[in-house]
Amino acid sequence: MRLSQFHLRTTKETPSDAELTSHRLMLRAGMIRKLASGLYIWSPLGLRVLRKVERIVREEMENAGAVEFQVPTIQPKELWEATGRWEKFGPQLLKIKDRKDQVFCYSPTAEEAAADFARQELSSYKQLPVNFFQIQTKFRDEIRPRFGVMRAREFLMKDAYSFHLDDECLVREYENMKAAYARVFTRLGLDFRMVQADSGAIGGDASQEFHVIADSGEDALVFSTGSDYAANMEAAVAAAPGPRAAAGEALRKVETPTQKTCEAVAALLGIELSRTVKSIAVMTEAGFVLALVRGDHDVNEIKLGKVDGLQGYRMAGEAEIATHLGSEPGFLGPLNPAQPIRVVADRDVAAMADFVVGANEVGFHIAGVNWGRDLPEPEVADIRNAKEGDRAADGGELRVARGIEVGHVFQLGRQYAQALNATVLDENGKAQVMAMGCYGIGISRIVAAAIEQNHDDAGIIWPDAMAPWQVVVCVINPKQDESVSAAAADLLAELQAAGLDAALDDRGLRPGNMFADIELIGVPHRVVVSERGLAAGTFEYRARTASEAESLDRAGLMAKFA
Ligand code: ATP
Ligand code: MG
Ligand code: MG
Ligand code: MG
Numbered sequence: 001m002r003l004s005q006f007h008l009r010t011t012k013e014t015p016s017d018a019e020l021t022s023h024r025l026m027l028r029a030g031m032i033r034k035l036a037s038g039l040y041i042w043s044p045l046g047l048r049v050l051r052k053v054e055r056i057v058r059e060e061m062e063n064a065g066a067v068e069f070q071v072p073t074i075q076p077k078e079l080w081e082a083t084g085r086w087e088k089f090g091p092q093l094l095k096i097k098d099r100k101d102q103v104f105c106y107s108p109t110a111e112e113a114a115a116d117f118a119r120q121e122l123s124s125y126k127q128l129p130v131n132f133f134q135i136q137t138k139f140r141d142e143i144r145p146r147f148g149v150m151r152a153r154e155f156l157m158k159d160a161y162s163f164h165l166d167d168e169c170l171v172r173e174y175e176n177m178k179a180a181y182a183r184v185f186t187r188l189g190l191d192f193r194m195v196q197a198d199s200g201a202i203g204g205d206a207s208q209e210f211h212v213i214a215d216s217g218e219d220a221l222v223f224s225t226g227s228d229y230a231a232n233m234e235a236a237v238a239a240a241p242g243p244r245a246a247a248g249e250a251l252r253k254v255e256t257p258t259q260k261t262c263e264a265v266a267a268l269l270g271i272e273l274s275r276t277v278k279s280i281a282v283m284t285e286a287g288f289v290l291a292l293v294r295g296d297h298d299v300n301e302i303k304l305g306k307v308d309g310l311q312g313y314r315m316a317g318e319a320e321i322a323t324h325l326g327s328e329p330g331f332l333g334p335l336n337p338a339q340p341i342r343v344v345a346d347r348d349v350a351a352m353a354d355f356v357v358g359a360n361e362v363g364f365h366i367a368g369v370n371w372g373r374d375l376p377e378p379e380v381a382d383i384r385n386a387k388e389g390d391r392a393a394d395g396g397e398l399r400v401a402r403g404i405e406v407g408h409v410f411q412l413g414r415q416y417a418q419a420l421n422a423t424v425l426d427e428n429g430k431a432q433v434m435a436m437g438c439y440g441i442g443i444s445r446i447v448a449a450a451i452e453q454n455h456d457d458a459g460i461i462w463p464d465a466m467a468p469w470q471v472v473v474c475v476i477n478p479k480q481d482e483s484v485s486a487a488a489a490d491l492l493a494e495l496q497a498a499g500l501d502a503a504l505d506d507r508g509l510r511p512g513n514m515f516a517d518i519e520l521i522g523v524p525h526r527v528v529v530s531e532r533g534l535a536a537g538t539f540e541y542r543a544r545t546a547s548e549a550e551s552l553d554r555a556g557l558m559a560k561f562a
Contacts, residue, residue: 001469007044008507010517021453023148025460026210029521031447038145038153045521046447051154053446054135056465057158064180066131066160071113073137077103079112083419084116106139111416111438114161118434119422128424128434129173134161135443150404150448151218158441163417163434165426170435174206174411175358177439181210181407183479184441187261189463190450193403194219196231200406206411209439211403212449216459221403226396233404389436404449405442412436451522460522461544469503471495471525472518478506481531488529491539500561520543527557 004250009030018024031046059067074096080086086093094106107113114132121129138157164170170201178194181205185192190212197209197392209232211221220233310315351530357384414433417423423431447466454461464470471496475488489505495502505514511528528540528549538559542549551562 001491003472003503003505004507006503007515008521009043010520015148018148020147020150020448021455022150022216022448025451025455026148026448026518029041029460031333032149034148038151040149040152040154045192045468047464049447049462050444052466052468053188053443054156054158057184057441057443058135060180060184060187061133061158061160062174063183064131066133066162066180068134069117070134070136071110071117073107073139074104075107076115077105078114079420080105083112083416084297085112094139094140094141105428106142107136108138109157109438110136110159111161112132112420113365113413114159114438115416115420115422115436118161118163118417119420122422122424122434125424125426125432127168129162129164130438131160131162131173131177133158133439148445148448149521150452154442155442156444158443162437163422163437164436164477165424165432165434167413167435170411170413170437171206174331174409175269177409177437178208181441185210185406187465188446188450189465190446192406193221193223193230193401195403196235197282197408205413208409209405210405210407212446212453213401214452215402216451216452217402217404219403219405221401223399223421224396225399229396232405233332248371254293269292359370374436404445404452406446406449407437407441409441410437412438454522458516459520462522462524464524466544467501467524469523470500471502471527472505472523473502474505474511474514474526474528474532476511476528478508484529484531484534487534491527491529491557494558495561498558498561525560 011028014024014027015034018027026046029045030043031049032040032042035041057152062068077095080089080093089108094108096104096106098104117132122130135156135158137154138159139154142151142153145151149155158247162170162177164173182192182194193211193213195209197207197213209219211217211219211232213221221230222233223230232270308437311402388397412435414435417434417436421433423433444532450466451460452461454463462468473488473492475485478485478488485506488506492502492504505518507514509517515526522544524544526542526544528542530540533539533551536551537553538551539554540549541552541557541560
């Protein structure tokens with residue numbers, strides 16, 4: 001690959017809405033360009049990285065015995081109605097009408113389509129177990145698309161669906177997938193943790209998430225040094241003892257009938273709820289305002305905002321709250337019991353008080369903040385307020401870290417197969433509903449997460465496995481000196497023959513600009529071929545993470561890649 005024939009376009013400036021390092025660096029490196037909110041074009045450079053992640057995921061899925069298939073991104077309403085998710089998925093589901101007025105959605109995940117395939121394809125227990133996977137575009141109409149491809153609306157996901165006659169077999173495949181995921185993230189060279197999770201809107205029994213550890217991560221994770229315990233905050237809160245956690249648990253579990261939800265919120269806040277109150281709006285001591293509102297009529301929202309100059313903890317009137325949240329008056333209203341509840345908060349609110357974790361998720365994610373005067377001070381066991389140093393129930397130290405969710409595995413059980421009547425005949429010739437597991441990896445999110453974890457002032461630092469090229473050979477003055485170009489081309493061929501993904505930077509840029517580009521786009525190894533070096537029989541080698549370059553002869557250079 002010659003960079004003079006490739007398309008690279010790096011920039012110094014980034015748009016002001018690019019708040020996260022990975023978003024800024026992906027734009028500056030020219031990996032992505034915005035088409036519209038949450039929709040990104042992958043440049044040739046960005047695509048090289050995306051494809052590397054995709055290839056490793058595909059290889060490990062195949063090594064684990066899964067088989068690739070592909071379902072359409074556009075799926076009929078009827079299929080989603082059969083499982084109840086046409087409604088349940090809420091406004092994240094993009095609904096589309098064709099010219100015949102038939103209604104479809106753009107797939108945000110594909111349990112329905114996979115179960116439909118299974119019911120057509122699988123008729124006997126002898127065909128089981130089987131695990132079908134695809135690497136396919138998904139669309140979710142995220143309430144707040146942000147951070148570039150980290151939380152996009154259109155994104156690339158690997159999703160797999162396994163089918164089983166019995167639960168034991170499902171559990172075995174679930175463990176098999178967890179091991180495969182660990183291999184994927186290890187091969188990608190990322191620092192990751194697997195944590196207990198809540199199965200959320202997808203439903204089902206056991207569920208675990210894989211997180212790339214990064215301070216900027218949207219999710220809070222809780223670990224103990226005393227055992228293998230690791231959970232995301234949501235699951236940890238649900239499992240922890242103590243009045244706040246109990247209130248959190250109540251809140252999490254509410255099936256959303258208006259009164260019950262209001263009661264749970266009131267319990268959490270430690271306030272009295274009058275029988276007539278159908279909605280709640282509260283100022284907290286920290287100057288936050290919290291309102292339980294009816295949002296855009298097909299979702300229930302809790303809105304959180306930072307209010308300056310407000311003190312005290314009290315119920316506020318609708319107009320006052322509306323003013324502070326920048327909402328229209330009239331937004332307060334009873335909950336719609338048929339719809340999920342969602343927390344909406346500004347990121348700075350989340351960052352400042354660790355108030356909300358994963359704010360645009362369906363459900364409640366509530367982290368350490370002074371929720372109410374009447375609640376006792378948090379105990380050690382209240383992991384939402386854990387500091388390092390605090391003791392966990394198992395005697396170990398509690399650690400809290402932030403993570404980026406890059407993978408999620410679920411034991412779904414039989415709910416989808418039941419709804420779609422996906423059955424096989426067992427050994428006795430009797431029809432049995434299949435058990436299902438599903439396993440997702442956010443391929444495009446991994447690219448951003450890797451940068452979040454690996455960068456410096458000069459730009460991206462790719463782990464070798466994800467780099468657009470492992471090594472770039474930079475030619476000084478390629479046009480002026482034929483022998484330098486020829487020597488560089490020769491070295492490139494040798495590197496490629498040694499199995500390296502190598503490119504030649506023959507663009508003829510000034511050395512400073514060329515090196516800045518190669519550093520910005522995160523190439524792990526750089527070799528400079530110059531007239532002076534050739535005369536001395538040396539190449540200049542620099543690892544992206546090294547502070548200094550080294551002069552090496554050819555054998556010494558090749559030994560770096562052995
Ligand atoms: P999040 O909590 O970040 O909203 P999720 O729990 O809704 O993610 P899943 O339904 O578990 O996501 O989907 C599987 C994987 O797809 C996630 O682990 C994540 O890596 C990726 N993913 C989900 N939503 C997005 C998005 N909007 N943009 C990019 N990747 C996403
Ligand atoms: Mg989500
Ligand atoms: Mg999640
Ligand atoms: Mg998830």
